[in-house]
Amino acid sequence: MNDSQAPEPGAEGQRCGLIAIVGKPNVGKSTLINALVGQKISITSRKAQTTRHRIMGIRTRDRAQFVFVDTPGFQTRHGSALNKSLNKAVLGAVSDVDLVLFVVEAGSFSLQDATVLSLLKSDIPALLVANKLDTVHRRAEIAPWLKSMQERHPFAEFVPMSARKPADVERLLDLIERYLPEQPWWHAEDELTDRNERFLVSETVREKLFRLTGDELPYTSTVVVDQFKEEPSPRHGRFVRIAATIVVERDGHKAMVIGEKGERLKRIGSEARQELERLMQAKVFLELWVKVRSGWADDAARVRSFGYE
Numbered sequence: 001m002n003d004s005q006a007p008e009p010g011a012e013g014q015r016c017g018l019i020a021i022v023g024k025p026n027v028g029k030s031t032l033i034n035a036l037v038g039q040k041i042s043i044t045s046r047k048a049q050t051t052r053h054r055i056m057g058i059r060t061r062d063r064a065q066f067v068f069v070d071t072p073g074f075q076t077r078h079g080s081a082l083n084k085s086l087n088k089a090v091l092g093a094v095s096d097v098d099l100v101l102f103v104v105e106a107g108s109f110s111l112q113d114a115t116v117l118s119l120l121k122s123d124i125p126a127l128l129v130a131n132k133l134d135t136v137h138r139r140a141e142i143a144p145w146l147k148s149m150q151e152r153h154p155f156a157e158f159v160p161m162s163a164r165k166p167a168d169v170e171r172l173l174d175l176i177e178r179y180l181p182e183q184p185w186w187h188a189e190d191e192l193t194d195r196n197e198r199f200l201v202s203e204t205v206r207e208k209l210f211r212l213t214g215d216e217l218p219y220t221s222t223v224v225v226d227q228f229k230e231e232p233s234p235r236h237g238r239f240v241r242i243a244a245t246i247v248v249e250r251d252g253h254k255a256m257v258i259g260e261k262g263e264r265l266k267r268i269g270s271e272a273r274q275e276l277e278r279l280m281q282a283k284v285f286l287e288l289w290v291k292v293r294s295g296w297a298d299d300a301a302r303v304r305s306f307g308y309e
C-alpha cells in the first residue's frame with residue numbers, strides 16, 4: 001500500500017498488511033483488537049465512545065505480520081468539532097488499508113451500522129465480523145441474518161464469533177492472513193504498537209478514570225501528559241517521572257474525579273501507576289492533576305491541540 005516502503009528482496013513468503021477495524025460504538029472493536037494483538041493496548045469499557053485515537057496494534061504470527069488500526073466509533077448523533085474529527089479518522093482508516101473488518105453485533109443491524117457500512121469502499125476487501133455470538137441464544141436465527149447481510153455489501157467472508165473466545169480470534173487471524181500482500185514485514189517481530197509511551201500513559205490513566213467513575217463522567221473528559229522524564233536510577237534500572245492532567249468540563253466533574261478526601265483520584269493514580277510499571281518495565285512516579293476546561297469538545301482548535309487529528 002505504501003510505495004516508500006517497497007518490499008526489500010530476500011524475505012520469502014512473508015506477508016504484511018494494514019487492517020482497519022470499523023464499527024459503531026460498543027460493538028467490541030477494542031476488545032477484538034486487544035485479543036488479536038495479544039496484549040492490552042487499547043482501552044475497553046462499557047461506556048460508548050471511549051476509543052478516540054487511531055491505535056496501531058501489531059501482531060506477528062508465523063510468517064505474517066498484521067498491522068491493525070482501531071478506529072473510533074462512527075458518530076452520527078452529534079455534530080460537534082470532536083465528532084467531526086472522529087469521523088475524519090474513520091474516513092482515513094477505510095481508504096488506505098489492505099483489509100477492513102466491519103464489526104457488528106451478531107444478529108443486529110441498525111441505522112448507525114448502515115452509516116459506517118456506507119463508508120466502505122468496494123475495492124477494499126471487507127470481512128463481516130459478527131461479534132458477541134455468545135450473547136445470541138437462538139443460533140438458528142443467525143443463518144437468515146447472515147444472508148440478509150450478504151445483500152448489504154459484497155463482504156469477502158462472514159465470521160460469526162466472539163472476541164472473548166481465543167479460538168475464534170485465532171480463526172479470524174487465519175482468515176485475515178490470506179488477504180495480506182506478500183511482502184517483507186514493516187516492523188520488528190516483537191513490536192506491539194507504534195504509539196509511544198506517552199500515549200500509553202494517557203490511555204492507561206483514561207481507562208482507570210472511566211472505570212472508577214462509572215457512567216457519571218462524560219466521554220469528553222481527557223488526559224494530557226505534561227511531563228514524561230526518564231531518570232537514571234541505579235536501584236530500579238529504569239525510572240520514569242510522569243505528570244498528567246485530567247481535563248474535565250465542569251466543576252462538578254472535577255469533584256467527581258477527585259472524590260471524597262481525594263480518595264478516587266488517589267486510586268486512579270495508584271492503579272494507573274501499577275499498570276504502567278508492568279507495561280513499561282520501569283519504576284514509575286505518577287503525579288495527577290485535575291483541571292476544568294469548559295466547552296473544549298466544541299472548539300475545533302483545541303480538539304486539534306489535544307491531538308485528535
Ligand SMILES: Nc1nc2c(ncn2[C@@H]2O[C@H](COP(=O)(O)OP(=O)(O)OP(=O)(O)O)[C@@H](O)[C@H]2O)c(=O)[nH]1
Pocket residue numbers: 023024025026027028029030031032043044045046047048049050051072073131132133134135161162163164165
Ligand atoms: N458478550 C460479549 N461481550 C463482548 C464481546 N466483545 C466485546 N464485548 C463487550 O462489549 C462492550 C464494548 O466493547 P468495546 O471493545 O469497548 O467496544 P468498542 O466497539 O471498542 O466501543 P467504542 O470504544 O465505544 O467504539 C464491553 O463491555 C466488552 O466487554 C463478545 O464477544 N461477547
